[in-house]
Amino acid sequence: MPQREGSSTTEHLGIKVAALVGLALAALATPGFAEAPPPVAVRSSAAVNVARVDAFVTGTDGAPVRGLQAADFELFEDGGPVAITDFSPAQDAAAGVPSLLVFFVDGLDMTPSQCGAVFAGAQAMLAEVLKTPGTQAMVASGGLTVVVRQRPTSDAQPLLKALRAAQGAVGEGARTASGGTVPGTALDQPLGRRTDLAAADGEAVEKTTRDAAHQQYERARAGVENLTTFVAALGEIPGRKALIYVGGPIPIRPGEALLRRALGDAGPGAASPEDARFDISALVRALADKANATGVTIYGVDAGGAGRVGAPPAMPRHGEGQPAVGTGADLSAQDALQFLASTTGGRAFTNPIDPASAFESLVRDFRSSYSLGFAAPRRADGSTHAIRVKLKREGMAVRSRSAFLDATEDDRMSDRTLAALLFGIAENPFGLQASAKAEGSSKDGKHIIAVTVTIPLGKLAFAPSTVAQESDIALWLAARGATGRVVQSAKTPFPVSVPNDRLLTALTQSAGFTFRVPLDEGSGKFAVTARDEIGLQASTVVTALDAPATPALGVPN
Numbered sequence: 427m428p429q430r431e432g433s434s435t436t437e438h439l440g441i442k443v444a445a446l447v448g449l450a451l452a453a454l455a456t457p458g459f460a461e462a463p464p465p466v467a468v469r470s471s472a473a474v475n476v477a478r479v480d481a482f483v484t485g486t487d488g489a490p491v492r493g494l495q496a497a498d499f500e501l502f503e504d505g506g507p508v509a510i511t512d513f514s515p516a517q518d519a520a521a522g523v524p525s526l527l528v529f530f531v532d533g534l535d536m537t538p539s540q541c542g543a544v545f546a547g548a549q550a551m552l553a554e555v556l557k558t559p560g561t562q563a564m565v566a567s568g569g570l571t572v573v574v575r576q577r578p579t580s581d582a583q584p585l586l587k588a589l590r591a592a593q594g595a596v597g598e599g600a601r602t603a604s605g606g607t608v609p610g611t612a613l614d615q616p617l618g619r620r621t622d623l624a625a626a627d628g629e630a631v632e633k634t635t636r637d638a639a640h641q642q643y644e645r646a647r648a649g650v651e652n653l654t655t656f657v658a659a660l661g662e663i664p665g666r667k668a669l670i671y672v673g674g675p676i677p678i679r680p681g682e683a684l685l686r687r688a689l690g691d692a693g694p695g696a697a698s699p700e701d702a703r704f705d706i707s708a709l710v711r712a713l714a715d716k717a718n719a720t721g722v723t724i725y726g727v728d729a730g731g732a733g734r735v736g737a738p739p740a741m742p743r744h745g746e747g748q749p750a751v752g753t754g755a756d757l758s759a760q761d762a763l764q765f766l767a768s769t770t771g772g773r774a775f776t777n778p779i780d781p782a783s784a785f786e787s788l789v790r791d792f793r794s795s796y797s798l799g800f801a802a803p804r805r806a807d808g809s810t811h812a813i814r815v816k817l818k819r820e821g822m823a824v825r826s827r828s829a830f831l832d833a834t835e836d837d838r839m840s841d842r843t844l845a846a847l848l849f850g851i852a853e854n855p856f857g858l859q860a861s862a863k864a865e866g867s868s869k870d871g872k873h874i875i876a877v878t879v880t881i882p883l884g885k886l887a888f889a890p891s892t893v894a895q896e897s898d899i900a901l902w903l904a905a906r907g908a909t910g911r912v913v914q915s916a917k918t919p920f921p922v923s924v925p926n927d928r929l930l931t932a933l934t935q936s937a938g939f940t941f942r943v944p945l946d947e948g949s950g951k952f953a954v955t956a957r958d959e960i961g962l963q964a965s966t967v968v969t970a971l972d973a974p975a976t977p978a979l980g981v982p983n
Contacts, residue, residue: 477832478512480666480723480771481796481815482825490794491822500816501798503830512799525665526578527555527563527792528722530656531592532649532673543782544672544729545593549586551785555792556582567592568673570645571910572652577849578663639681643704646680650706654713655844655912661720661833662845668772668792669717670725676762679704710762714769715810719831720841725788726763726774771827808834836917839902839955839964846953846966847904847912856885856965860954864971865942872944875971877903879941879954884933887961888924895929897922898959901939908947915941920956 481499483491496513529548555561562578565588573595576588653671660667681704717724767774773791775784798815808831815826833841846852859880867873881899888895899922903915920939924932943952950971957964 477800477813477830478666478721479798479800479813479815479826479830481798482771482791482794483796483817484823484825486821490790492794494796494817494819496798498818499796499798499824500818501800502812502814502816503800504811505814508800510798511801512797514797525560525562526660526663526667527552527561528660528667528669529563529565529589529592530653530669530671530673531565531567531589531595532569532653532671544727545589547782547785548670548672549589550782551789552585552589553582554789556580556585565589565592566656567595568653568656569649570652572656573910574848635684639684639704642677642681642684643706646677647706647709650676650709650713652912654709654716656848657713657716657720657722658841659844659848660722661838661841662849662851666795666797667720667722668725668788669722670727670788671763671766672727672729675728676710676766678707678710678762680706710765714766715829715831717766717770718810718827718829719833719837722770723772723827724766724770725772725791726767726776727784728763728774728776769828771825773825807832808837835957836900839900839917839957840904840914842964842966843902843904843914843953843955844912846955846968847906847951850968852953852966852968854965854967855963856956856958857882858954858956858965858967860952860967860969862950862952862969862971868944870944872946875905875943875945875950875952877905877941877943877952877954877969878938879956879967880936880938881956882936883922883924885965886922886958887963888929889960890926891923894926895924895932897924899937900957900959901941902955902957903941903943903952905943905945905950905952907945908949911946913943913945 479501483494485491492515494515496510499510499513501508501510529552552563556563560580562580563585564574564578565576565585566572566574575591576584579585657669660669685704714724716722763774763776766772773787810829810831813827813830815824817824861878863876863878865874865876879901883897886897886899888897890896899920901915901918901920903918904912905914906912918939918941920937922937941952941954943950951968952970953966953968955964955966
């Protein structure tokens with residue numbers, strides 16, 4: 427195949443393709459995803475213009491209510507009634523269980539002593555849930571690096587092994603506790619107001635405090651963004667999906683308590699101009715939106731919450747303004763778990779004195795959920811729409827997700843590419859081929875990896891023009907380096923033009939496009955999705971570079 431100048435190639439010199447010389451890739455977060463075991467086959471679902479809402483119904487005694495019919499429910503979108511076009515009732519031991527149960531363990535803010543009872547309850551729950559035919563589970567651990575420890579399976583043994591591995595990793599890189607000490611300072615003792623710091627090199631301690639606050643913020647930000655990416659990839663797994671977040675708190679304003687000590691402002695509720703830089707509430711809302719777009723219900727078990735009293739109100743929903751800081755990090759953290767759970771139809775356990783009881787209630791949820799489907803009055807507009815489920819019967823309470831994000835087709839292609847990268851879910855009807863090759867290094871010390879995808883032209887749809895047949899292809903790429911960092915490309919257009927008199931020959935040939943991916947590490951894994959914008963079909967392929975790349979500048983051999 428002749429190579430042209432730039433990043434596009436073709437087997438026929440008469441075929442014109444777009445030539446794009448470089449591609450800027452944006453990192454989702456400095457940390458990212460690590461390699462996982464070989465995948466269990468999971469078939470991805472086709473995008474259809476139907477939204478589904480799981481509804482959990484309880485009586486006045488809090489017990490699940492079964493035996494209801496579609497006529498007992500009312501469904502509203504953006505305040506207007508919509509017809510329930512598909513209905514699945516709850517059954518004692520089968521239909522209410524989700525297709526996939528995900529244990530997501532965030533060990534950044536947990537200690538082994540805090541989570542022992544939680545993991546015991548999780549193992550018991552896992553064994554119970556897997557008794558239902560057709561149910562799968564998976565295990566991942568998160569924080570600065572998300573590791574898929576076990577891909578979807580119905581076999582309990584590898585899942586239990588993965589849970590034990592996740593438990594063993596708990597406590598690595600725990601965050602500095604808000605209101606505690608700042609390691610590495612001259613004082614190394616609880617911080618007071620600025621007047622207290624002045625006696626012992628206050629400026630140096632203030633700088634160290636600011637640095638620690640910024641580090642807390644960056645770690646919390648990265649953790650939420652990595653979880654959002656993981657949830658996005660779950661969208662390619664069909665059926666109901668429930669994610670159980672087991673971990674410490676998710677602070678809305680990480681580092682705020684330390685920052686206020688540095689500023690000498692310890693008054694609760696008082697804001698400073700710097701507070702906005704330490705606020706990740708927008709990222710938490712984006713996580714909830716992505717879960718609602720991919721049909722993921724989030725349950726939160728705050729394993730570090732034992733001993734904290736009370737359950738504060740949930741974070742305000744869209745359009746209701748920013749949450750008050752309240753009494754500090756613990757309150758804000760519980761608000762985040764409450765918000766994620768309530769917005770997606772799940773539940774949050776922020777004071778799990780008895781973790782086993784919490785998991786038992788989750789099992790009851792799974793076995794008593796009703797599934798309501800409706801035809802969305804739009805398709806892929808990228809907007810968030812309010813959802814409300816009501817019961818026509820008295821004396822019952824219903825819980826469901828409060829919003830539905832109608833993701834754009836571009837977002838779905840991006841999520842599809844992530845699923846291929848992280849879970850090995852890749853449908854390839856076009857017969858795409860891909861390869862990765864190291865091309866040296868950049869001036870900033872990154873390795874440059876050339877990822878070439880080859881597309882058979884005979885699989886594409888063409889539209890006629892005056893002198894040629896035009897194909898409109900769009901490409902997406904997701905890449906993961908050796909340390910787990912994930913980068914993604916934006917939607918990349920790749921038009922192909924074939925002269926009319928050469929169409930029959932061209933249909934037996936291929937066109938190629940090369941991404942040049944900057945990675946911090948040499949080896950990596952890459953997923954590319956090609957979408958035929960005329961034929962409205964997509965195909966995804968995964969490739970890897972296992973051999974070390976040429977050393978980056980400044981890195982010794």
